[in-house]
Amino acid sequence: MKSPMYDNVFSLDPDGKLMCTISMKKARWYIRKGIAEWCDKDGVKIALDETDAGGTASCNDGVDARYIRLLFKPKGGTYQTEGSLENLYLRTPKQNVCVSCGDDGYHMRHFIVPYSYRNLLTDEYKSHMSHDIVILCPTCHVNCEKMSKKRMRQMEDELRSKRPGDSCCSPVIDDQHLHHVRSCAIALVKWKKNMPHEKVESHERVVREYLASIATRADSKGSLLNKEEELTKFQLQSACGVNYRVKNPEYVSGSELVVQSLNGDPKPIEQFIVGWRNHFVDTVRPKFMPVGWSVDSPVVCGRNSVDIGDDGDGVKRW
Structure with missing residues (x-):
């Protein structure tokens, strides 16, 4: 920072x-x-x-x-209630030091609930909520991230294993049309002189239609489709470089999978957030957390923490 x-x-x-x-x-x-x-x-x-x-x-x-x-x-x-931990947290000045080792040099902002998850939660769990954003030095941040990534993979793999066919689902797929455009352009660049006239026309038509579809000016589109000019080297190179690997609409990222599993229900979401707080404490062993910070602090601004564990003895770990 x-x-x-x-x-x-x-x-x-x-x-x-x-x-x-x-x-x-x-x-x-x-x-x-x-x-x-x-x-x-x-x-x-x-x-x-x-x-x-x-x-x-x-x-x-x-x-x-x-x-x-x-x-x-x-x-x-x-x-907040006088003397409560939340009261202390809100009112007590906070140190600009690594919460793990106390280093007061270069700092990094660390999200206790991984940012890829936090970003997908609704605003009420992010707005005016600083409990789950702390300071770590680069060394402690790297060490913590290793453990967090490991836990994330475990959580995501467990959920993905419950979705038939999802384990082999790729985040990107080949767009067959764009792949064909690229192949035609490459063929024209490399072998046009040796190709039959009919094939050259067929390949050029594919490339022209693609370039016209992405052209921003109407006159450019018309010129391409009406074959008013020869395809330039630049146009062919542009078509050769088309990215035919596109996002798979059927793929659900690990972060989306985890947050979707919470179903927008306040109780599972609180369990989830508190679970990450517990993970942070267990792995980082912070010695310099802000006064009044607690794993059971409210997860929504202005809302008191509630007991939602199965046995009523506090929030169970996610």
């Missing part, structure tokens, strides 16, 4: 009560919209140029901090 992941700007409600820490980008967005103001730690407005690095004040421990006070009352779901 080119800049620190956490800016640790303290966001206060209109009464000056601490709600959470946010990014400098979000803080400045609030300021520009006129719905927040820079303030000190007690919520008292301070004058600050918008081009400044942000309202710098001093915490009790002497560490520089930045504060904004909202000028509107946030909707429900903003406040």
Whole structure:
């Protein structure tokens, strides 16, 4: 990352009560919209140029901090139970260090739930949810990715084995028409002089029809189809290089297969996310996780974690 992941700007409600820490980008967005103001730690407005690095004040421990006070009352779901882990997570400044080894040098943003899965989940599981995005140094990131990839393959192979014929289904297939276009173009380039006139015309017709189908100008299409000009070397080379390997419409990627198996049901999705959190903790053994972070933290912003295990004793592993 080119800049620190956490800016640790303290966001206060209109009464000056601490709600959470946010990014400098979000803080400045609030300021520009006129719905927040820079303030000190007690919520008292301070004058600050918008081009400044942000309202710098001093915490009790002497560490520089930045504060904004909202000028509107946030909707429900903003406040967590006092003393709860979620409360601590939201309000406590986060260190810009590798959560595994504590290295404070070059960092990488790491998705605890693999990005290829997370990207396919609905927005409620991604919007305003930072629990499953942490910092790792390059070495720890590589080691973690190896274990994550292994688990992903196991999950995907298990699901694919339950789909008849899916194990041998290729992600790409040959488009027979495009393959024919390419073959005709190659033949014209290499052997046109030795080919019968009828075959040359047949091959050129195939190439012309293809080039006309991808032409953007109407006059170019007409010129190709009406044989007004000889096919140029560039046109033939273009047809020779056509990619006839296309996406197989019947193929379902491993990531899609896994997310589809959750059926959009909140309970399996929570089990899935918590399962990846457990995997991360078990494999990385992080020693520097943000204060208040927990495998049982909510998976949706503003929603309390619920017990959905089969025996009611917590979320079961996916």
